[in-house]
Amino acid sequence: MTVLDSGTAPILTDDPFGTEVLNDPAPFHQRLRDAGRIAYLPQYDLFAMGRYADVHAALTDWQTFQSAAGVGLSNFRTEKPWRPPSLLLEADPPHHDAPRHVLEEILNPRRLRSLRDQWFADAETLVDELLDRTELDGAHDIADVFPLRVFPDALGLRPDGRENLLPYGDHAFNAFGPANELVHKGLARIGDVSAWIGAQCEREALAEVGFGADIWAAADRGDITHAMAPLIVRSLLTAGVDTTVHGLSSVLHAFAEQPDQWERLRAQPSLARVAFDEAVRLESPVQTFFRTTTCDVDVDGVVVPDGHKVLLVLASANRDPRRWTDPDRFDLSRDPSGHVGFGMGIHQCVGQHVARLEAEAVLTAMARRIERIELAGTAVRHHNNTLRGWRSVPLRITPA
Template sequence: MKIVEGHIAIEKPANVESWDVDPYSDEYLLNPVPNYRELRGRGDFVYIPRYSILATGHHRVVGEILARQDVFVSSRGTGINDYTVHENWRKPSIILEVDPPYHTRTRTAMMRTLTPNVVNGLKPLFQAEADKLVDAVVGKGSFDAIPDLAETFSVGVFPRAVGLKSVDRRKIIDYGILTFNASGPDNERTREWMRRGAETIPWMTESCKREALHPDGMGEAIYKQVDTGQITDEEAAMLVRAFLAAGMDATIAAVGIVLWSLATNPGEFAKLKSDPSLARAAFDEALRLNAPVHHFYRTCIADTEVSGVVIPENAKVMMSYASANLDPAKFDDPERYDITRKTPGMMTFGTGLHSCVGQMLARAEGEAVVAALARKVSRIELTGEPVWRPNNFVRSLISLPVAFS
């Protein structure tokens, strides 16, 4: 048995093209759209020899793999590593990286704390924070919308929603970045963020404890289910960790992406201004066009067939959500930002059993920021080059110099 990047190597299936590309390289990640076109153009699957993985960027194929969770499992890791042959840097997630029937237990506990009623209750907090931050920068000249708006907003609302008594802005953001990078191969990015993890991991462990949480937040709502016997204390801590790890970096990326989309598409911003009720749609469409979490993996546990391709047991399959969202078989004129588009069916939050459990919360956060722009800003001007930061799992901006007038 040969191991490549922490998983079992496979032979290239007979009728699949080999594509000698590094989907984790800066070149691939910084200008991904042509790569996604090529990924889809080479067939329903490609074999990527340097990592010995299969990859797909077709909406239909991604949907089929996600639906067949009995053979394409999550419990062997949703990143490039296979936990049957590689020990993860931390205990694997008990909601993301597990299968039914156990998954139902943790998923239910999490969904219960994130219902539309809970999210609706948080909307006034989100809107007040977004309004305050936008008011502070309108007419004040150039500023960097990533640290000063996307990050400040997320750090201002999300830890409060969870109920964290004490927030360390850098550590809570960095833990999320570490988590996502570490799901990729053992490259320089992963190593750099693991080094930084020496500071963030102990902070995170403390922050997941019940005594670190206010009694009125979503974190305590998780712990209350320990009192009622639905989950254990250890599971509750793990679920709060999942909240904090997944709820910051991807949301900051998402808010950054919608700001960038509106800054670079003045026609769509004008449409939004004339109908502010499009705020939520403008956010979703930005995330369709640039999915923050650009892919996930499943591991095949028995030889099977998908789209006429025999997928061997142990195959790691990279499902490019970002490419699936740009698949012309699913969306007309897919590379265009159109805030009136109907986006349901996009893969940004995944679909089915493991679809993003925080997606309604993320949408409420994004909608608040976009609604504030629609009401308070006449014009968004780019005042410098936007800078994207390649991450093994997340597409995000690190700098977006703009002026609001």
């Protein structure tokens, strides 16, 4: 029996990893939501969900929609992954439980308070540097700079080699999609970059104080095995920078396009975290993740066979008008909590509190000292099979 014999799924010919969709995914997302609760994409022999309720339900039902077979197009049941799978992103209970618990303890909001003053001071220093200029690039000069300034320090990385972090993360997220030109462009460097990343995960490469040292201490206590420790550090190096970078570039672009919302933030800086979450909802730095069915699953009369890939389109769910009023608008009066930009359920991003603190520090410092930000040119998209953000956001700033 072929996949198409197993139900009456609407068929969409869109390529979610093609240039047209990566440039402007909204039309595809609209077609996906309008098609029904689930659709079939024959180009990749997979099913896709784009409505909020269905994406949310699949993310929280790890027993039926597993991550252990890979959260990319590759099916680990039948294909060998290009690197050892993540113990968090690409594992399910019980194997997922101990690594997740360790990181939840290390990255919880209470523990992060110790970093708050330093990160806010670092943000003020960054704004000092920005105020010497009237025009800058929000992607290169802010979104790329701040996470690479504070997060590796908190992790305990040495200063040299940090330029490898963004290329590694970019390739890792590209590899969740098909082996297209976006993946091929990273192949030449990925061997050397992966070797550097792997070396930084070892105990001797890390500072005595930091997230990395805390992970190795958990291994010493027996909370995880010593073999797990470097893989958990690698998870932070993979997902701890790129997603925050793209979230920051998205919120800066949104403010430049909607000056009334910037004025609102300046009047009420406590909205900084709301602004970041609203940008994550609107732009979804992580656009998609895959799951694999553990049994035959009936979705509104469409049977998804056991062991089949399902594309969960987080970005479509985050703009589903069934869930959000005026979903295409960046609006600080909205409560964006409940968005699936950080995932949902047991695999929800364990580092989301870190990203929010970084964004809060930057936006608070900017709102206090910059009266206006506006686009000074045409913003250019960064293309990635999984991530969405900006390669360049030319900005003109007016000091307060």
